C-alpha cells in the first residue's frame with residue numbers, strides 16, 4: 269500500500285470518425301424528422317465510423333493523443349483499461365489491441381463492459397490500482413462504434429447513437445486533489461430495458477440494441493442525480509460547491525431533468541450531445557476533453573463525472589482538478 273498516493277489526470281485525447289450523419293440525412297433512412305430528434309433528444313448530428321475505422325482505431329487515436337499531451341512514453345504505461353461494449357472481437361480485448369498499437373510493451377491490459385457507464389467504472393478501477401500502489405501510470409480509454417450495433421430500421425434507437433473515443437492518462441502522486449471519490453452501482457433487474465444479444469450474426473436482428481426508452485429515461489434521471497449526490501458527498505463536496513458536471517451524453521432532456529432535481533443551473537453541465545449523440549462509454553471523456561480544450565476547467569475546480577447505462581448501471585467520480 270502506498271501512503272497518500274492520489275490519482276491525477278495528466279493527459280487527455282479523443283478519436284472521432286470524420287463522417288458526420290445529420291438529422292436531415294436520417295430522414296432519408298428511417299421515418300423520422302429532424303425536428304423530432306432535436307426536440308426530443310437535443311441531438312443534431314453524430315459521427316459514424318467508416319469501414320476503415322473501428323473501436324480499436326478510434327481508441328488508438330485517443331490514447332496516442334493522451335500520451336502526447338502528458339509527454340509520456342508508451343513504455344512507461346503500466347496498465348491499460350478500455351471501457352467498451354463494441355470491440356471488434358469477442359477476444360482479445362480492445363485494451364490488448366491498443367497496448368500493441370501504442371507499443372506499451374510493459375503494460376497489462378483489459379476491457380470493462382458496463383455499457384454507457386463504462387468510462388466511470390474504468391476510472392474507478394484505475395484509481396484503485398493507483399492508490400493501492402499496484403500501478404502508477406494507467407491509461408483509461410472509452411471507445412465505441414455504436415453504429416455497428418444499432419438497428420438502422422428502428423427509428424426509436426438508431427437516431428440516438430454515434431461513434432467515438434476518448435482517453436485519459438492517470439498518474440499517482442502525493443500532490444493534493446485529483447480523484448477524490450468514486451461510486452458505482454448496478455440493478456440487474458433492469459436488464460430487459462436495454463440490451464444487445466451476444467451473437468455474431470444478425471438473424472432476427474438479435475444482435476442489435478433493444479430498448480424501452482421511457483423506462484431507461486426514468487432510470488437515467490434518477491441515476492444521474494443519485495450518482496452526483498453520492499460521489500460529491502463521499503468527497504466532502506456540497507452540491508453548490510460543484511463547479512462542473514461532466515455527464516454521460518444520452519439526451520439533453522435527461523441532463524436538464526437531473527439539473528433541476530439537483531437544483532443546479534444547466535450551465536454547470538458540460539453538454540455536447542448535439543454534435544455526437546450518445547457515444548456510450550466514450551461520451552464522458554469526449555465531453556471532458558472538450559471542456560479542457562475550451563478552457564472551462566481550471567486548477568482547483570471540483571468536477572463530477574457521472575454516467576448511467578445498460579445493466580442497468582450507474583456511477584460517479586469526484587475530481588479536484590490539479
Ligand code: COA
Pocket residue numbers: 299300301304305308309384423424425427479480481482484485488518519546576577578
Ligand atoms: N422519430 C419520430 N418519431 C419517433 C421516433 C423518431 N426517431 N422515435 C420514436 N418516435 C415516436 C414513437 O413511435 C411514439 O409515437 P406514438 O406516440 O405514435 O407511439 C412517439 O414518438 C413518442 O414516443 P416516446 O417513447 O414517448 O418518446 P419520448 O419523448 O419518450 O422520447 C426517447 C423517446 C427514446 C428519445 C426517450 O425516451 C429517451 O431518450 N430515453 C432514454 C434513452 C437512452 O438514453 N438510452 C441510452 C441510455 S445509456
